Amino acid sequence: MLVKDYMTRHPVMVEPTMSIVEAQRIMSETKVRHLPVVETGKRLTGLVTRQTLRIPPTELASLNVWEITRFLSNLQLQDVMVKRKDVIFTDPDVALEAAAQVMIDHKIGALPVLEEGIVVGIITEIDMMTQLAELLGGNVPGVRATVRMPNRKGALAKLTGAISDQGWGIYASGGVPTPKDPKHWDCVLKIRNVSREDVIGVVESLQGYDIIDIR
Amino acid sequence: MTTIERTHAPILKVENAAISYETRYGDVEAVQDVSFNVHRAETFGVVGESGCGKSTVAFGIVDFLGPNGKIVGGSIKFQGQELVGRSQEELRKLRGDQISMVYQDPMQALNPSVTIGDQLAEVLTVHRGIPKEEAWQKSIEMLNRVYMPDSANVMGRYPHQISGGQQQRVVIAMALLNNPALLIMDEPTTALDVTVEAVVLDLIEDLKRDFDTAIVYITHDLGVVARVCNYVGVMYAGEMVEVGSVAAIYKNPQHPYTQGLMRCVPKLGATKEGSILYPIRGRVPAPKDRPKGACIFAPRCDYATEHCLSEKPQLRELERGHSARCFYAETIDASAWEPPQGLVPELTMEGDEDGREPIITLKDVKTYYEQESKSLLSLVGAGEKLYVKAVDDVSLEVPPGKTLGVVGESGCGKSTLAKTIIGLETPRDGEAKFLGFDLTVPVSQRDVKLIEELQMVFQNPDSTMNPSYSVGHQIGRPLRRFKAVPGDQVREEVIRLLNAVRLDGSYYHRLPRQLSGGEKQRVGIARAFASRPDLVLCDEPVSALDVSVQAAVLNLLMEIQDEYDTTMMFIAHDLSVVRFFSDYVAVMYLGHIVEIGPAEAIYAPPYQPYTEALLSAVPIPDPAAEQKHIRLHGTVPSALNPPSGCPFHTRCPRREILPDGGKICEEEAPPWQYNTDEHRIFCHIPLEELRKMEPVVTTD
Numbered sequence: 001m002l003v004k005d006y007m008t009r010h011p012v013m014v015e016p017t018m019s020i021v022e023a024q025r026i027m028s029e030t031k032v033r034h035l036p037v038v039e040t041g042k043r044l045t046g047l048v049t050r051q052t053l054r055i056p057p058t059e060l061a062s063l064n065v066w067e068i069t070r071f072l073s074n075l076q077l078q079d080v081m082v083k084r085k086d087v088i089f090t091d092p093d094v095a096l097e098a099a100a101q102v103m104i105d106h107k108i109g110a111l112p113v114l115e116e117g118i119v120v121g122i123i124t125e126i127d128m129m130t131q132l133a134e135l136l137g138g139n140v141p142g143v144r145a146t147v148r149m150p151n152r153k154g155a156l157a158k159l160t161g162a163i164s165d166q167g168w169g170i171y172a173s174g175g176v177p178t179p180k181d182p183k184h185w186d187c188v189l190k191i192r193n194v195s196r197e198d199v200i201g202v203v204e205s206l207q208g209y210d211i212i213d214i215r
Numbered sequence: 216m217t218t219i220e221r222t223h224a225p226i227l228k229v230e231n232a233a234i235s236y237e238t239r240y241g242d243v244e245a246v247q248d249v250s251f252n253v254h255r256a257e258t259f260g261v262v263g264e265s266g267c268g269k270s271t272v273a274f275g276i277v278d279f280l281g282p283n284g285k286i287v288g289g290s291i292k293f294q295g296q297e298l299v300g301r302s303q304e305e306l307r308k309l310r311g312d313q314i315s316m317v318y319q320d321p322m323q324a325l326n327p328s329v330t331i332g333d334q335l336a337e338v339l340t341v342h343r344g345i346p347k348e349e350a351w352q353k354s355i356e357m358l359n360r361v362y363m364p365d366s367a368n369v370m371g372r373y374p375h376q377i378s379g380g381q382q383q384r385v386v387i388a389m390a391l392l393n394n395p396a397l398l399i400m401d402e403p404t405t406a407l408d409v410t411v412e413a414v415v416l417d418l419i420e421d422l423k424r425d426f427d428t429a430i431v432y433i434t435h436d437l438g439v440v441a442r443v444c445n446y447v448g449v450m451y452a453g454e455m456v457e458v459g460s461v462a463a464i465y466k467n468p469q470h471p472y473t474q475g476l477m478r479c480v481p482k483l484g485a486t487k488e489g490s491i492l493y494p495i496r497g498r499v500p501a502p503k504d505r506p507k508g509a510c511i512f513a514p515r516c517d518y519a520t521e522h523c524l525s526e527k528p529q530l531r532e533l534e535r536g537h538s539a540r541c542f543y544a545e546t547i548d549a550s551a552w553e554p555p556q557g558l559v560p561e562l563t564m565e566g567d568e569d570g571r572e573p574i575i576t577l578k579d580v581k582t583y584y585e586q587e588s589k590s591l592l593s594l595v596g597a598g599e600k601l602y603v604k605a606v607d608d609v610s611l612e613v614p615p616g617k618t619l620g621v622v623g624e625s626g627c628g629k630s631t632l633a634k635t636i637i638g639l640e641t642p643r644d645g646e647a648k649f650l651g652f653d654l655t656v657p658v659s660q661r662d663v664k665l666i667e668e669l670q671m672v673f674q675n676p677d678s679t680m681n682p683s684y685s686v687g688h689q690i691g692r693p694l695r696r697f698k699a700v701p702g703d704q705v706r707e708e709v710i711r712l713l714n715a716v717r718l719d720g721s722y723y724h725r726l727p728r729q730l731s732g733g734e735k736q737r738v739g740i741a742r743a744f745a746s747r748p749d750l751v752l753c754d755e756p757v758s759a760l761d762v763s764v765q766a767a768v769l770n771l772l773m774e775i776q777d778e779y780d781t782t783m784m785f786i787a788h789d790l791s792v793v794r795f796f797s798d799y800v801a802v803m804y805l806g807h808i809v810e811i812g813p814a815e816a817i818y819a820p821p822y823q824p825y826t827e828a829l830l831s832a833v834p835i836p837d838p839a840a841e842q843k844h845i846r847l848h849g850t851v852p853s854a855l856n857p858p859s860g861c862p863f864h865t866r867c868p869r870r871e872i873l874p875d876g877g878k879i880c881e882e883e884a885p886p887w888q889y890n891t892d893e894h895r896i897f898c899h900i901p902l903e904e905l906r907k908m909e910p911v912v913t914t915d
Contacts, residue, residue: 008223008255008427009255009394009396009426009427010226010255010294010313010394010395010396010427010428010429012224012294012295013294013313025295026294026295026296027295029224029292029295030223030224030294030295031223031224032224040308040312040342040343040344041312041342041343041344041345042312042313042343042393042394118343120394
């Protein structure tokens, strides 16, 4: 689970001299929200997001309607983009959760992925969420059970052991500490080709394990 | 994966593109109303016969159309940016950086006077500004990535010093150095041998997966499409007539043209009956002759109605992601199709008359080419002579009225064998008998009677016809020469022959340049059969032709053979064509026949390991077919210095079966093992082991 496995390769890239009107059009045409700005050889020189394209009204306040048109059509991406030194980026060999942490810390929606200064991809919050959905088996049919269990070593192994003893396969799983309860751990399991009742039966046979949600 | 990919906009979006060429007849619309999308890590195949506008589409994407070509309508968007109307300068930048191309002939893409290393590194130093040493290092890495053997060494070589398959790998490596978002491949494997093609196609698959590159793959070969493409667009006469996923189109082709194409491709099935070819009647119209305001395929369509001739159908979606340009796509049932009268020859298929003496017998024939030795002694004639053993110890026989197919990679000696029989090369040793004549005599000393009975159809009809003589004259020449008919009847006989190859009398006065490729090959066939020969050698007679024409020519050959009871030797590299056409098949490798027998026996176990590898490399036009994955590594060894023992031991994937990893294969020439009286295999591996192997191809 490294950035290089989940990033979008060949992101849509633009040149610093492109007009912001054109960039707006490309964003809506390709449905992307972040455009790495590159020079020759795909070297990163800036980043354009929908926010950077939003011109503060104060800048336009002193202009009349004709001047606004001219002002906008002359405006190039290099005038508004986030400059290279301020762009927060990542590396293809970074772990996915580490990249996520960077995005959380800076409260940003995307990281260009650079290899020696050259843009090789981009990873966005959508990519992260896609992985979350995949991680929990969101796209496949099956029984999804959330099991609350004691927070101690071997607890998960006992649960998965009981399930595999039935000959069932766990398609996806994920675990987090129970919110506001450090003694427990919540685990989501996606099991295919079984009925709800079967899963409830197996979990209830285990001491200290509760199903808090099943669907 | 697909769930992720689909959320992105396509890398390339072509909408209603129309491309014209300015000619002296005015603007000719080569391509009209073509639309398709290509996503990341997807291969979009563009397939069709020659002259359908496939390459024009590819060139149009990057505006490589030449001074007289122009995009006259529609839009081509790459990553959201319009490419139509961009300046050459902007496009050049984009091409180097984000769009790459691979063409059919690698030798034309490489500079012959610059080493491979310099050419590769230049891509990085020019487009990326990477320092030379680093660029060199990265180039070596990329060569490794395309499985180039001995890559560091290859960097210092010139293009002519490596094989064709390796050249194409260099071109692919060069195209990938900049990590392009879009790769356009125009028939990248057409010039390669089938075993090399298989390796290159595997490579393309791997690269697509690892680099997430969007690929536009242009080819005429439906088998290749089935192997590498996810989506396919079928082009006919400049329009896209059907678009959809490979699985949908192969399983359920909706447009009559697609259905017709599928029927005229030989399939590597298990039986001969299952591989009857049905050509599409007529031919692709030239751009200026295309029907206006009507369905372009209507003149050749078996289902055409008045409606098709009075209105142009639009490309409409039949099911999700599968569209066709036909009014009746839903109502046409391809399985209920019956070939129209006369499309397929009705062969009498006489029962096997066993015991008929073979018409031609070769025994231990050796044809060697003398090689100039570089030593000083050879200047005075005292040096040791070196020989290219082009044909070595070849023995075969063909019963009258039957067809022997000869297959093998290029350089295996197929054509030398044909030349030896026809008398253009003289064998050094061995016996060759044909109807009591001795075939070891060169053609200049042969009896006219023998020449009359032994004729040849060549691969390239362009270079075998004299461009300044009319068709009638050229067919008439053998008739006069052999006095096959009285002098005053030559003209009638020529017209009769023209009719036999389905050309009418008006062709008598035409010159070769006024004929299409298929027509030229028909004239070539008529000329070969003019003297009513007993044996006709066909050297790759259909490999230069389009599939629908190929089917017609093959059927024609079979029909004529049936009528005259002619014996044929059919040399080809395409195993599926040979399967369809031959009664017996000989597989050649490095001058030796390694397996020979009835066609059914060759295509089923036991296989000689080389035959098995060849069969496993053939692209099958059926994505559902299961095919064994055997790939040959390395190149065919030089015939100047062939490996000791079994010629195939350097590349054999099966020799491990034998004790000591097949040591015996290097030391001793293998024995001929007889599976049946007629089917023999040249291999050390015991027949019982060979029989245990699974069939290479399994279809449902």
